[in-house]
Amino acid sequence: MPELPEVETTRRGIAPHILGKTFAQVIIRQPGLRWPVPDGLTVTLPGLRLEGVERRGKYLLLSTGAGTLLIHLGMSGNLRITDGQQAVLKHDHADFVFADRTILRFNDQRRFGAILWTSEPAERHVLLSGLGPEPLSDRFNAQFLLDQCLNRRGPIKNLIMDSHVVVGVGNIYASESLFMAGVHPNRPAGALDLADCLRLCEAIKTVLQWAIEQGGTTLRDFVNAEGKPGYFQQSLAVYGRAGQACLTCAEPIQQLKIGQRASYFCGACQS
Structure with missing residues (x-):
């Protein structure tokens, strides 16, 4: 998608x-x-x-x-x-x-x-009025994310993929951002502290901005306005790499389902 x-x-x-x-x-x-x-x-x-x-x-x-x-x-x-x-x-x-x-x-x-x-x-419009802030905006920051995490027992990955919390962080980029931040995707959102939220917020912004600069992720159905595919897939660290060596520690990348979506992570680098 x-x-x-x-x-x-x-x-x-x-x-x-x-x-x-x-x-x-x-x-x-x-x-x-x-x-x-x-x-x-x-x-x-x-x-x-x-x-x-x-x-x-x-x-x-x-x-x-x-x-x-x-x-x-x-x-x-x-x-x-x-x-x-x-x-x-x-x-x-x-x-x-x-x-x-x-x-x-x-x-x-x-x-x-x-x-x-x-x-x-x-x-x-009914489809836009309830959306959360744009992830690349100043409104989306560590304190905002921490406030959203408070008292939440569900996985942090589900929270950052909720468009009512923050828009546009889909499955691929959620996995990549959590890896960059060193946060396990299944960790309860309420267990994150301000330092975790700072790393995760910065990782989301970095990963999305990088993907935009690269032209988006190459999915089977996606082409840009000129009919050319994006290029970010070449740079994915964990998504779609189950069983392959982590680029940081060489441990095998793991996969599990969270909210019916495939999630990829490194058990050694993310906690």
């Missing part, structure tokens, strides 16, 4: 090609995504100028003076920039055509993605 770095990579990839341009046409080939594509979108968008291309958690926000288009990539979605010369593929469900004929094309094989519209401030 595309995680925060993949979505941010996509945002940075598409923004220079579409920002400031005017929607001319919207083509919806498949309205049956995770939620139905809103009726009337093909009438609402044409003539509106795209004033912002932002991200909130894993949602892309394409803002106009009349409202905001919310796009979620789901489990397998991607956005591509094309001039219309490329053939429409089987899972190309929507085209956003601009006045200069630039096309933003939405592809989603599994159809778990979303294309939504709100005329209200985006932050009030």
Whole structure:
């Protein structure tokens, strides 16, 4: 599933090609995504100028003076920039055509993605209003994380993957951040002290920023706006490396399920 770095990579990839341009046409080939594509979108968008291309958690926000288009990539979605010369593929469900004929094309094989519209401030949308802070923001800091951990008995990995606590820390990056911080993924969140939270908070920021700079994690379904895969998978320290030697101590990387998700860690380096 595309995680925060993949979505941010996509945002940075598409923004220079579409920002400031005017929607001319919207083509919806498949309205049956995770939620139905809103009726009337093909009438609402044409003539509106795209004033912002932002991200909130894993949602892309394409803002106009009349409202905001919310796009979620789901489990397998991607956005591509094309001039219309490329053939429409089987899972190309929507085209956003601009006045200069630039096309933003939405592809989603599994159809778990979303294309939504709100005329209200985006932050009030039901899917965004309850989200926690952005992990790369100043609001997400050691004291904030410690406050969230207090009296929590559940695993710290589940806590940092909870979008109501902090957005965008998916399974891969949670495992990598916990390893960097030396914190066992199954450790009760309430057992962390301020020093633990400081290391973990800094690790999350470092891992996510690094992944963004590398273009995101290479998953089977992810490609960036130019159709190229990300590169961060080359740098994964624990995720997907069960049985292989820890890069720090050479002990074998272990795997267990936490919250129905595969978790990877080093039993010697993480406590």
